[in-house]
Amino acid sequence: MDQTNNIQLSIKKYVIGLLVLTICCSSVFASEINIGIAKTIITPKGPIYLTGYANREKPATGVIHDLWAKAIVFQETNGNKTVIVTTDLLGLSHDISTAVAKKVQQKFGIARAQLLLNSSHTHSGPMVWPCLSVIADYSPAEQQIVSNYSNGLVDVIVNLIDSAIHKLSPMEISVGHGQADFAFNRRVPTDKGFVSGVNLKGPIDHDVPVLKITDKSGKVQAVLFGYACHNTTMVGDNYLVNGDYAGFAQIDIEKQYPGCAAMFVMGCAGDQNPSPRGTVLMLFL
Numbered sequence: 001m002d003q004t005n006n007i008q009l010s011i012k013k014y015v016i017g018l019l020v021l022t023i024c025c026s027s028v029f030a031s032e033i034n035i036g037i038a039k040t041i042i043t044p045k046g047p048i049y050l051t052g053y054a055n056r057e058k059p060a061t062g063v064i065h066d067l068w069a070k071a072i073v074f075q076e077t078n079g080n081k082t083v084i085v086t087t088d089l090l091g092l093s094h095d096i097s098t099a100v101a102k103k104v105q106q107k108f109g110i111a112r113a114q115l116l117l118n119s120s121h122t123h124s125g126p127m128v129w130p131c132l133s134v135i136a137d138y139s140p141a142e143q144q145i146v147s148n149y150s151n152g153l154v155d156v157i158v159n160l161i162d163s164a165i166h167k168l169s170p171m172e173i174s175v176g177h178g179q180a181d182f183a184f185n186r187r188v189p190t191d192k193g194f195v196s197g198v199n200l201k202g203p204i205d206h207d208v209p210v211l212k213i214t215d216k217s218g219k220v221q222a223v224l225f226g227y228a229c230h231n232t233t234m235v236g237d238n239y240l241v242n243g244d245y246a247g248f249a250q251i252d253i254e255k256q257y258p259g260c261a262a263m264f265v266m267g268c269a270g271d272q273n274p275s276p277r278g279t280v281l282m283l284f285l
Contacts, residue, residue: 035171035213037222037261038163039070042087042156043241044126048145051090052123053236054135059142060126064242065251067125069157070263071164072213072222081108083161084116084224086263088243088250091119091131092153099154104161117157118265120246122231124238128153171213171221178208182245183229186273198275205267220257225249228267233274245274 043066047059067088074082083104092100101112127136129143129150138146185202187194205228213222231244243250246264253262 034075034168036073036164036167042069043067048126051127055236061239064240071160073164082114087119089119089125103158122244124242174212176210183272187271220260222261224263226265228269229272
């Protein structure tokens with residue numbers, strides 16, 4: 001079996017486990033609360049440099065699937081709101097996060113402590129300036145494209161939260177946990193310090209926490225799930241925009257539950273890599 005098919009099976013295994021869990025997790029815990037959900041496409045409109053790998057020498061050449069920003073707002077009976085925003089990006093810069101938090105505080109009265117901004121850490125998404133700017137050597141025109149995209153994320157995220165707030169309605173939360181075993185510890189101790197490799201004895205967290213959100217009719221409206229593993233099944237020779245394993249998992253869950261918003265939350269993945277790695281078959285979609 002070649003590496004491409006192995007990657008497909010790893011993603012499929014992850015998704016299948018999530019789908020089974022979303023059916024079963026309602027028996028673990030459930031409560032009713034007002035919840036609003038919204039999502040919007042954040043795929044760049046033209047060629048842009050991807051980020052995460054330093055060896056790329058040209059902008060993206062195409063798109064496998066769209067990237068998304070998604071928001072879910074939880075409103076307590078006293079009116080207090082908690083917001084989770086997920087993005088199919090390597091990460092958000094401090095400037096973007098600060099600007100979003102300030103506007104959300106001013107517009108909705110939501111404090112910074114009640115706002116979680118999480119990115120999937122895909123290495124197949126656009127550069128968000130100045131995150132990892134050390135790998136960039138752009139022409140003025142290329143820099144302008146990257147900067148315009150990054151600066152535009154602030155209003156996109158604030159408007160997304162606004163949309164989710166306007167959709168608040170009574171829903172039920174269910175909680176569960178699953179397992180996915182494709183992460184491994186990539187930091188190997190040696191006499192000269194740590195090197196990159198495979199350390200199966202190092203800390204590894206295979207837990208997959210899941211929140212399932214259903215409306216009063218029992219229809220699944222959102223699935224929040226997480227994993228602690230670098231979102232890097234595709235390596236530095238990939239020039240196609242996509243959300244990597246987290247993006248494919250979200251797509252597959254949304255296919256199984258039409259109208260649902262699947263949201264991936266990245267865990268503590270700094271020393272975790274996926275296995276196998278390589279490319280992906282377009283037939284997966």
